[in-house]
Amino acid sequence: MQFHVAGNWERAEQHYLEVLLDDYRSADVLPLLAGVVAARGQIDRAIYYWDALLSIEPHHLNALAAKGGLLHRTGRLAEALSCFEIATGLAPHNALIRNNLAVALADSGRKDEAIIEFGHVLRLQPDNVNAYHQLRRLSSAIVPFWHIPMMNDTRRNDCFERAIRRALAIRGSSAQILDIGTGSGLLSMMAAREGATSIVTCEAVPAIARVAQEIVAENGYGEQITVIGRSSTGLSVGEDIPRKADILISEILSSDLLAEDVLSTFEDARRRLIAEDAIVIPKAATAMGCLVASETLAAYSNVKMASGFDVSRFNSLAPLRLPIHGTMTEWSRLSNDFEIASLDLTSAGHEPELRAVSIPVIASGTAVGVVQWMHVDLIDDVVFTNHPDDYHDGGWLQVLHVLPSPMPVEPGSVVDFLLGHDRSTLIVLPASFASQPIKNQAYGEREDGAHGT
Ligand SMILES: C[S@@+](CC[C@H](N)C(=O)[O-])C[C@H]1O[C@@H](n2cnc3c(N)ncnc32)[C@H](O)[C@@H]1O
Structure with missing residues (x-):
């Protein structure tokens, strides 16, 4: 240990190995040996010693955390994650381990789980600036910037509210409503405010769905509105929505109409989720x-x-x-x-x-x-x-x-x-x-019948 403290890692390693051969306090020596070997840049050997310790004490928190850290550093994310997950299960109130898990999740592209995990870290350590920043960074990578200006767009909101009111006047307040693309829950809350009692809304981005759920409850419409954090294509009648919808509301129109996959979504909803005579908003x-x-x-x-x-x-x-x-x-x-x-x-x-x-x-x-x-x-x-x-x-x-x-x-x-x-x-x-001749048409004389691309 004196060699270790003096930074003479080579000698320290030799001596730790000798002690280990004597089978003396292996559980105390292995972490020191793994630390020295890692300091010498020999990551795989360090992992080997952490594994040796884990074979003696499978729930050794430091071994799991340190091994996870080394695996993460060397790009073995799946194995790192499994170490951090076991460690988090053993010590759910350990903010450092949860933070490591969150970072590994984020680096693995599992952004939504990372957001949830950083949320846990912040509940344990409300002043953790890094966790707060990472939470915001990941959320804004998942949630497009246009959500907020969209909600502030009074003209858009008023048009949808008028349409929803009109549809409910036709179908009555007991109509089954399906709102595809919850966002903040705005359109569903409009329907609920208008008296609708049975509204199912789905949101493909789970982080948005979680917030929508809270907004709906805070506004007092938790009874009428069920928020499902899943894409509409994963919904089924009888399980997620009690019966086929009488009214479909959905604002998934991108600036160029199509980028949010509106056509496949509406086609799928028509095939499986809404009644034959359902009112579709928007209709065109x-x-x-x-x-x-x-x-x-x-x-x-x-x-x-x-x-x-x-x-x-x-x-x-x-x-x-x-x-x-x-x-x-x-x-x-x-x-x-x-x-x-x-x-x-x-x-x-x-x-x-x-x-x-x-x-x-x-x-x-x-x-x-x-x-x-x-x-x-x-x-x-x-x-x-x-x-x-x-x-x-x-x-x-x-x-x-x-x-x-x-x-x-x-x-x-x-x-x-x-x-x-x-x-x-x-x-x-x-x-x-154009690579091939296409029948010309003067503007204003639009022809029915589409050409394939
Ligand atoms: C333009 S925003 C509208 C939000 C809200 N309906 C409003 O009008 O304020 C569309 C939302 O629909 C979600 N979305 C798009 N396609 C979806 C689908 N097929 N199923 C569930 N959610 C979807 C997007 O993630 C986005 O949050």
Whole structure:
């Protein structure tokens, strides 16, 4: 031990080994030996000695924690996790071990479990700044930033509330409601406030579902609303929801309508979770857009020279689309509004679609892309739109669909586009990029019948 204290690890190790050979106080010597060997950088041998100790004392907390730490350091995350899990089971009030478990969970990509674990650490050590920071870091990696501006979007909220009120007036307060995508629980609470007594809502992100559960209870609607922390595709009638829903409410429309997988989700709900004649809110959604010129947006979507070098080849990696706040970013319109894609959310299936449309140019400029917004039909005549002309403070961003390269245009000409969707993204592409001829169609004479992509 004197060699150990003096930092002469080699000699210390030799002597510890001799003591071990004498079978003298092995349980005391093995941790010292493992520590010395680890200090010499021999991680696998250190783990070997911790294992030797664990074979004598399987519940040795320090051995489990230290072995877990070494395994974690050398990237053997699954084994590290199992050490920390056993140690946490043995000492549930040990904040350090729980913290190690939380870090290993986070590093293994098991973010939600890490959030729960860091929560335990904070309950044990409310001043633990690191655990608090990690909790916030992980939560914001899981929960998209737009949740809060979305909840603050009064226009959106009011439209949904009017639609929900209308649906309940038709189906009565005993109607079974399914709300897919709980978020904060807002839409379900609107239904409950309107008198609905049987509401099931599901949220795919468990961390969000846990908070929603608390919000619903705090607002006094815990009886009427059941929050399930699972994707709608994992729900079943009879188990999670007492019977097929009479009213489906769901706001899972991304800025470009499709990115939150709205089509598969609604199709699955129609097939399994809602009655044949269920009211579906929203019933339809349309992506609208106009061709734009903008120096600001050009600088975000296209590059030529940088510090005297030609880097224009990087444009092949330019983003397909950029979220923009259509009223805060400077741009000017080069066309009237046109429809990009329209979705009937009550229909049983949706094919990808692509159609050729000629867009008349109304002003001179260099087109950089199409600014897109949405038009959502909730029920009857209740309609929401984030048209950039008069949507100034809402949470739904508009989207710039970037042209592969800027295109000078003149009024009186047309730009031929291919417009549609592949079920999960909108397609907005100049027709010159088409690999095969597609029947042309002047804008305003939209043809039924979709083209595959
Ligand atoms: C745009 S937010 C809307 C939240 C809330 N309904 C509102 O309007 O304030 C959509 C939420 O739905 C969740 N979500 C998306 N698809 C889902 C699905 N198929 N099942 C359950 N939750 C889903 C997302 O995680 C997100 O929290």
